[in-house]
Amino acid sequence: MTQLLNDFLSGSAAWGVLLTLAAFALGTLINKVTGKAIFNPLLLGSIFVIIFLSVCNIPYADYKASAAPVNYLLLPATVALAIPLYEKIDLLKENAAAIIAGISVGTLVSLGSALALALALDLTREQYATLLPKSVTTAISMDVAAELGGIAALTGAIVIVTGIVGALLAETVCKMFHITDPIAKGVGIGTSAHAVGTSKALQMGEVEGAMSGLSIAVAGVLTAVLCPVFVNLIR
Numbered sequence: 001m002t003q004l005l006n007d008f009l010s011g012s013a014a015w016g017v018l019l020t021l022a023a024f025a026l027g028t029l030i031n032k033v034t035g036k037a038i039f040n041p042l043l044l045g046s047i048f049v050i051i052f053l054s055v056c057n058i059p060y061a062d063y064k065a066s067a068a069p070v071n072y073l074l075l076p077a078t079v080a081l082a083i084p085l086y087e088k089i090d091l092l093k094e095n096a097a098a099i100i101a102g103i104s105v106g107t108l109v110s111l112g113s114a115l116a117l118a119l120a121l122d123l124t125r126e127q128y129a130t131l132l133p134k135s136v137t138t139a140i141s142m143d144v145a146a147e148l149g150g151i152a153a154l155t156g157a158i159v160i161v162t163g164i165v166g167a168l169l170a171e172t173v174c175k176m177f178h179i180t181d182p183i184a185k186g187v188g189i190g191t192s193a194h195a196v197g198t199s200k201a202l203q204m205g206e207v208e209g210a211m212s213g214l215s216i217a218v219a220g221v222l223t224a225v226l227c228p229v230f231v232n233l234i235r
Contacts, residue, residue: 016066023048037171042196043164075139078195081213084202088210095183102184103215106191107222110135111230118234128234130155133223134162137194140220148231159194166193167200186211191219 027044053063064071085092092099111132118128129150133141138156145155170189179185182205189197190212198216202209 014066014069016063017069019049019052019063020045020067020070023052037168040164040167042160042167046160074137078137078139078216081195081198081209081216084206084210085213088207091183091207091210092214099183099187099211099214100218102187103191103218104222106188106215107135107219107226110192110219111223111226115230115233123234125231125234126150129231131158132227132231134158135192135194136220136223137216140224144224144227148227160196163193163196166197170197170200171204182207183211187215190215194219 024041024045026048027039027041030044031039031041049063052058053060114128114132114134117123117131123131126149129148130145132148132150133144133155136144136159138159141159142152142156146152166189170185170193173179174185174188179188185204186201186208189201189208193200194216198209198212201212
């Protein structure tokens with residue numbers, strides 16, 4: 001049965017795309033039905049794909065090759081986050097200094113937390129370089145990790161987990177610390193949880209989504225510039 005399925009899938013160039021979309025759609029449906037933040041569509045979709053590949057004994061390399069078109073859409077999807085930002089451009093101009101300051105501090109905290117973990121856990125330079133760009137989108141973080149001598153594929157996984165956790169905890173953290181300003185919410189979410197967190201920010205409001213989208217870009221640039229400095233703090 002498994003062999004027949006493998007033969008069928010090998011003859012379909014788009015099965016990886018269809019599997020990805022179906023898994024995400026199912027995750028989204030479960031999220032809407034339950035109304036629970038823990039049932040994040042990206043998390044559930046990833047689990048469904050892993051289970052399917054494991055049960056059917058399909059190599060990940062085959063799935064990755066078939067699902068490549070989805071991966072190509074990552075950069076355009078990230079760029080598209082500029083649309084809500086453009087719609088709130090006046091708000092950005094009025095609060096530019098505070099927004100840039102917030103993103104800068106958030107980026108430093110992210111890099112500092114990675115450094116603290118590396119020192120506490122006695123990580124190797126390779127492991128540290130893999131962890132360092134954990135809070136920026138995979139379009140940037142994987143390239144940064146590779147340049148620093150880290151494991152890019154593992155960085156991608158860490159970034160996804162970081163985003164999912166950030167999306168799950170976003171509203172809870174805002175309530176816990178009484179953060180009510182939509183700009184502050186968006187900056188915090190985008191700086192710490194990149195594109196996955198931004199999807200949550202867009203659900204919270206247009207301003208939150210716009211500021212979160214901006215934070216992805218600015219935090220990404222700052223991280224790319226500062227990572228070479230931080231990585232040399234551990235020999």
